[in-house]
Amino acid sequence: MPTYTVTVATGSQWFAGTDDYIFITLVGTDRCSERTLLDKPLYNDFERGAVDSYDVRVEEDLGELVLVKIEKKKYWVQDDWYCKYITVKTPSGDYLEFPCFSWLVDDKEIVLRDGRAHLPQDDKTSLVKQHRQKELNFRRKTFRWKEWQPGFPMSIDANAHKDLPRDIQFDSEKGVDFVLNYVKAIDNLCVNHFMHMFQSSWTGLDDFERIFVRIKNTISEYVMQHWKEDFMFGYQFLNGCNPVVIQKCTKLPEKFPVTHEMVSVSLERDLTLEQEVEAGNIYLVDYEVIDGIRANRTDPCTMQYLAAPMCLLYRNVKKKILPIAIQLGQTPGEDTPIFLPTDGENDWLLAKIWVRSADFQYHQNITHLLRTHLITEMFAIAMYRQLPAVHPVYKLLLPHIRFTIAINTKAREQLINECGIFDKANATGGGGHVQLIQKAMKSVTFRSLCFPDMIKARGLDCKEELPTYFYRDDGYSVWEATKSFVSNVVHIYYTSDEALQADEEIQAFIKDVCSFGMQDFDHCGGRTERPVYVVQYDWFSWIPNAPSTMRRPPPNQKGMADVNLIIESLPDRGRSSWHLGAVWALSQYQDNELYLGMYPNEHFIEKPVKAAMEKFRKQLAEITSSIKLRNEGKKLPYYNMSPDQIPNSVAV
Numbered sequence: 001m002p003t004y005t006v007t008v009a010t011g012s013q014w015f016a017g018t019d020d021y022i023f024i025t026l027v028g029t030d031r032c033s034e035r036t037l038l039d040k041p042l043y044n045d046f047e048r049g050a051v052d053s054y055d056v057r058v059e060e061d062l063g064e065l066v067l068v069k070i071e072k073k074k075y076w077v078q079d080d081w082y083c084k085y086i087t088v089k090t091p092s093g094d095y096l097e098f099p100c101f102s103w104l105v106d107d108k109e110i111v112l113r114d115g116r117a118h119l120p121q122d123d124k125t126s127l128v129k130q131h132r133q134k135e136l137n138f139r140r141k142t143f144r145w146k147e148w149q150p151g152f153p154m155s156i157d158a159n160a161h162k163d164l165p166r167d168i169q170f171d172s173e174k175g176v177d178f179v180l181n182y183v184k185a186i187d188n189l190c191v192n193h194f195m196h197m198f199q200s201s202w203t204g205l206d207d208f209e210r211i212f213v214r215i216k217n218t219i220s221e222y223v224m225q226h227w228k229e230d231f232m233f234g235y236q237f238l239n240g241c242n243p244v245v246i247q248k249c250t251k252l253p254e255k256f257p258v259t260h261e262m263v264s265v266s267l268e269r270d271l272t273l274e275q276e277v278e279a280g281n282i283y284l285v286d287y288e289v290i291d292g293i294r295a296n297r298t299d300p301c302t303m304q305y306l307a308a309p310m311c312l313l314y315r316n317v318k319k320k321i322l323p324i325a326i327q328l329g330q331t332p333g334e335d336t337p338i339f340l341p342t343d344g345e346n347d348w349l350l351a352k353i354w355v356r357s358a359d360f361q362y363h364q365n366i367t368h369l370l371r372t373h374l375i376t377e378m379f380a381i382a383m384y385r386q387l388p389a390v391h392p393v394y395k396l397l398l399p400h401i402r403f404t405i406a407i408n409t410k411a412r413e414q415l416i417n418e419c420g421i422f423d424k425a426n427a428t429g430g431g432g433h434v435q436l437i438q439k440a441m442k443s444v445t446f447r448s449l450c451f452p453d454m455i456k457a458r459g460l461d462c463k464e465e466l467p468t469y470f471y472r473d474d475g476y477s478v479w480e481a482t483k484s485f486v487s488n489v490v491h492i493y494y495t496s497d498e499a500l501q502a503d504e505e506i507q508a509f510i511k512d513v514c515s516f517g518m519q520d521f522d523h524c525g526g527r528t529e530r531p532v533y534v535v536q537y538d539w540f541s542w543i544p545n546a547p548s549t550m551r552r553p554p555p556n557q558k559g560m561a562d563v564n565l566i567i568e569s570l571p572d573r574g575r576s577s578w579h580l581g582a583v584w585a586l587s588q589y590q591d592n593e594l595y596l597g598m599y600p601n602e603h604f605i606e607k608p609v610k611a612a613m614e615k616f617r618k619q620l621a622e623i624t625s626s627i628k629l630r631n632e633g634k635k636l637p638y639y640n641m642s643p644d645q646i647p648n649s650v651a652v
Contacts, residue, residue, distance in 0.1 A: 004056045004065075005089040008038065011082030011101075012049040013171045018072065018081035018104075022046060024054075025069040026088065027111075028062025029125070035071070046081060061091060066127060068098045071109040080105045080166065085602070086112065097605045099389075103166040111135075115605035117392035119493055121502045135388045136505075143384040145516045148412055151438035153370075153378040154516045161409050168384075170406050171592070200573045204563065208543050211580055219538040222636055227545040230341065233352050234313055234321035235468075237285060239638050241539040241546075242363035243471040246313065246321075248459030249277055249284040256284075256310045257332050258325045262340055266324040268317045276314070280465060283313040283321060287358040289366070289439055291330045296549065298423045298430040302572070306427050307554045309355045319467055326351040328554040335556040346561040350569065354554050357547040360540065361428050366440045369416070369433075375449065376401060376650045377408045382512035387505055392493045395603040396486065399594070403651035425571060425578035427549035451479045470630075474641035477623045478596070481643075485616035492608050535640065537587040541580060547571055548579040586652060594648040596620055620644075 004026055010017055022045075026033040038045070038054045045052050068086055083100040090096065098112040111131060123129050142165050146157035158164050202208055209224070226232040237246040252258060252273070260273040267276055276282050291308035312325040328351060329336040339351035380401035387394035416422045416433060423429035428436055447453050455461050455472050463473065494500045501507075540546040544566075552569040555561055571579060594600065597617040604610065620643035631637035639645055 001057050001059065002061050002091040004033070004058070004062075004091065005053060006038070006056055006068075007051060007053045007087045007089075008046070009051045009084040009086075010046050010048060011084050013082055014048070015080065016082035017048040017050065018046050018079045020075045020079045020081065021073040022081070023071040023073065024056065024086075025071075026056060026058075026062055026065060027067035027069060027127070028065050029127070030063030031058075031060065033058045033062060065090060065096055066113070066125075067131060068112045069109060070100070070104065070112070071107075072104040073107050078106055083110075085115075097602075099601070099603050099605070101601045101603070105166050113390050115603070116390075117395055117493060117604065117606065117609075118390050119392070119499065119503050120505050121499070132388050132390065136386065139388075140385050143381050145381065149434050149438070151441055152434075153374045153441065154381070155374065155377055155412070156381055156405050156409060158409050160413050161406060164406060164409060168403070168405050170403055201567050202570070202573060202576070204567060205544060208576065211543075211577055218635075218637065220541045223539060223545055224542040227542055228349060230322045230352075231320060233323055233356075235636070236356075236359075236539065237283075237313065238321060238466065238469045239471050239640075240359075241536055242359050242367050243469075244367055244454070244458075245285050245287075245359065245362060246283050246458065246460070247285075248280060249282040249312065250459070252277060252282075253284070253286070253310070255330055255332060256286075256312070256325075256327055256338075258312055258338060262338060263312070263314075263324045265342055266314055266322070266340075280459075281315045283315065285311040285313065285355070285359075287355075287362060288330055289443075290358055290361060290436065293428060293432045293435050293439070294430075295427050295432060296423065296430040298419070302551060304427045304549045304551060305553050306361065306432065306550075307354050307358055309351075309358050309554075311355050315465065319465070321466070323352065323355075326355060328354050337556070337558050339558065343558055344561065346563065346566060347555070347558050350555060350561040350566050353544060353547060353566065353569070354550065356545055357427070357550050360546045360548060361426070361436070364426070365428055365433050365436045369411075370437050370440055371444065371449070372650050373404070373408050373411070374437075375444065376404050378516075379513060380404050382509050382516070386509040386512050389603075391505055392489065392604075393506060393509070396489055398603060399599055399601065400649050402594070402649040403590070404649055407651050421578075421582070425548045425575040425582065451475050470638040471641060474623070474627060474638070477626075478620075478641055478643060478646065481616060481619040481623060482596075484619070485612055488612040488615070489604075489609055492606070492612075535587045535645075536583040540583040543576045543579060544570055548582075549575055588652070589647060590651055593651075596643045596646045596648055598648055 006024060006026075008022075022038045023035050024033075024038050025035050033056055036054075036056050038052075065088060068088065070083060070086070072081055081104045083102060083104060085100050086098040088096045088098065097115040099115045100110065100112055102110055104110060111134075113128065113131065118128075120132065123132060144157035145154045148155045156164065161169060223232065237243060258273065263273055267273065269276065269279070269281070271279065271281075273282070287308045287310070289308070290306055293306055293308075295306045296304040307328045308330050309326060309328045310330070311323055313321050314324045315321055324341065326339045326348075327336055328339070332338075339347055341348055343351075379397070383394060383397050383401065387397075389395075414420055418431075422433060426433070448457070452461070455475070460466060460469060460472060463469075466472070494503075547570050549571050550569050551572065552565065555565075570576075597613070597620045599613055604613075624642050624644045627639060627642045631639060
């Protein structure tokens with residue numbers, strides 16, 4: 001009697017094991033096995049982390065084994081089970097791998113194909129074609145598009161984390177509860193007694209150390225010591241938390257009427273301002289997108305303010321970026337003066353603080369929330385809806401959207417919802433963040449998500465001009481390594497352009513992105529880079545360097561700023577504490593975080609793909625080593641784009 005030996009691996013997560021009945025059916029090209037009970041309840045099978053083997057005997061050989069059907073039936077109470085994979089040894093001695101990496105909940109069944117990736121046009125039999133279509137039909141009913149806010153990228157149709165399909169939920173929802181994490185952060189930072197001190201200003205700039213001193217690291221402490229300096233202000237546009245706004249200025253904007261006489265003392269090359277522009281030495285930061293956004297009004301006792309500043313920056317003879325002019329609005333005039341380094345110390349400092357506050361709003365809402373979390377979710381939903389588990393692009397993308405939909409759902413549930421945590425301390429809270437994302441979404445294109453194109457579009461692609469733009473240089477290295485890896489894998493399956501054009505599923509995937517994700521776009525095109533984000537605590541924990549809100553309007557004339565006005569403009573004690581808790585919580589990786597190049601779940605079984613993965617890991621290790629070598633002995637190291645610091649997916 002032919003015997004198939006079935007080996008079943010249970011996940012190692014908490015509560016991954018089960019005491020329920022587990023049945024298996026083997027489906028071959030000639031016939032199927034009988035439905036076979038693999039487990040008897042309470043026999044210690046299918047425990048967390050277990051690998052169990054069973055014999056399935058059949059009357060006749062099944063032919064080529066095509067599918068494995070697993071069923072879970074309740075024994076006493078519903079007991080979810082996480083199946084990692086199944087291997088089958090055939091009567092002829094061959095081993096077949098069936099990756100699963102899925103939860104079986106309630107009385108659920110799952111049908112698996114072996115681990116080899118297949119394009120839809122490669123499937124010839126009706127059996128596998130039907131299986132493929134059935135899987136997609138189920139997924140499209142499960143992963144539904146929903147408009148959370150008009151003008152946003154479309155998101156998952158789920159009101160709460162618990163409503164998500166089990167396979168995309170966090171292993172432990174408690175670990176990503178924003179409210180709980182805030183409480184933990186505030187406790188760890190020992191700022192509990194400041195939490196409710198709204199409207200209570202600090203006594204001076206040094207007083208902010210009272211909530212900073214608890215956690216120190218190389219960068220955050222350096223920021224605290226040097227944040228007032230023009231060098232540190234300019235450096236952050238290149239290598240800080242938001243190095244994606246600065247652009248080369250090819251023509252002075254009419255709305256920012258800086259003259260040579262205003263800035264001549266800051267120029268070092270014996271050139272006029274216009275000549276410095278022509279020589280490529282002038283850069284611009286413009287927060288026009290914030291103009292007109294409604295400031296937070298959720299607390300009637302505290303007025304909060306936003307500004308849409310512009311800042312002109314100069315590349316000096318040492319190739320350092322320094323600010324030379326700041327205007328705190330988009331409309332020039334007597335009430336919108338241009339602040340200069342030659343102005344009073346407090347005038348200049350307050351102007352820079354307003355720019356840093358605008359940069360904080362831009363980073364949190366646009367760079368981090370929109371262009372990292374929400375855009376990635378859009379691709380993730382389209383992937384689940386249009387690519388079956390056997391598709392090579394599904395296997396390729398899956399590790400890079402791990403927990404993304406889950407954390408975004410939690411954010412919509414607790415963080416950015418009406419009266420959510422975001423409203424507590426942010427000037428764009430109370431609906432301003434929604435307006436800002438709606439506005440910023442209009443400029444999101446596929447091309448703007450492509451790292452080299454994004455750098456080039458801002459005129460920052462010349463390494464000789466900005467030799468310390470480490471974000472760009474390290475980003476290029478990671479991009480090229482990732483591009484090489486993806487190309488190597490894709491070309492294993494797509495041997496020609498015609499093969500790509502014949503793939504109806506990949507065409508449907510792109511169409512879903514265009515039709516539901518980038519819903520207002522007339523066309524889609526280009527490739528995208530998986531976003532990366534940086535540790536916020538480094539740059540945002542010193543409150544004056546990144547105020548989450550401002551409590552006085554931007555100054556409309558020079559000579560009015562003093563230390564008291566600066567303190568009264570900065571966040572009060574309560575909002576400072578909420579801000580610090582936020583950036584601490586948003587800088588914590590998952591306990592089981594996976595970093596770029598880590599693929600513990602083997603969705604691919606083909607040797608050429610595994611060889612490509614190994615080459616990828618080697619390239620990433622070389623990049624990591626070179627970055628580590630460059631950072632040695634530096635007071636201000638840059639490691640944000642080091643592969644060992646880049647999570648595999650967006651889940652922070």
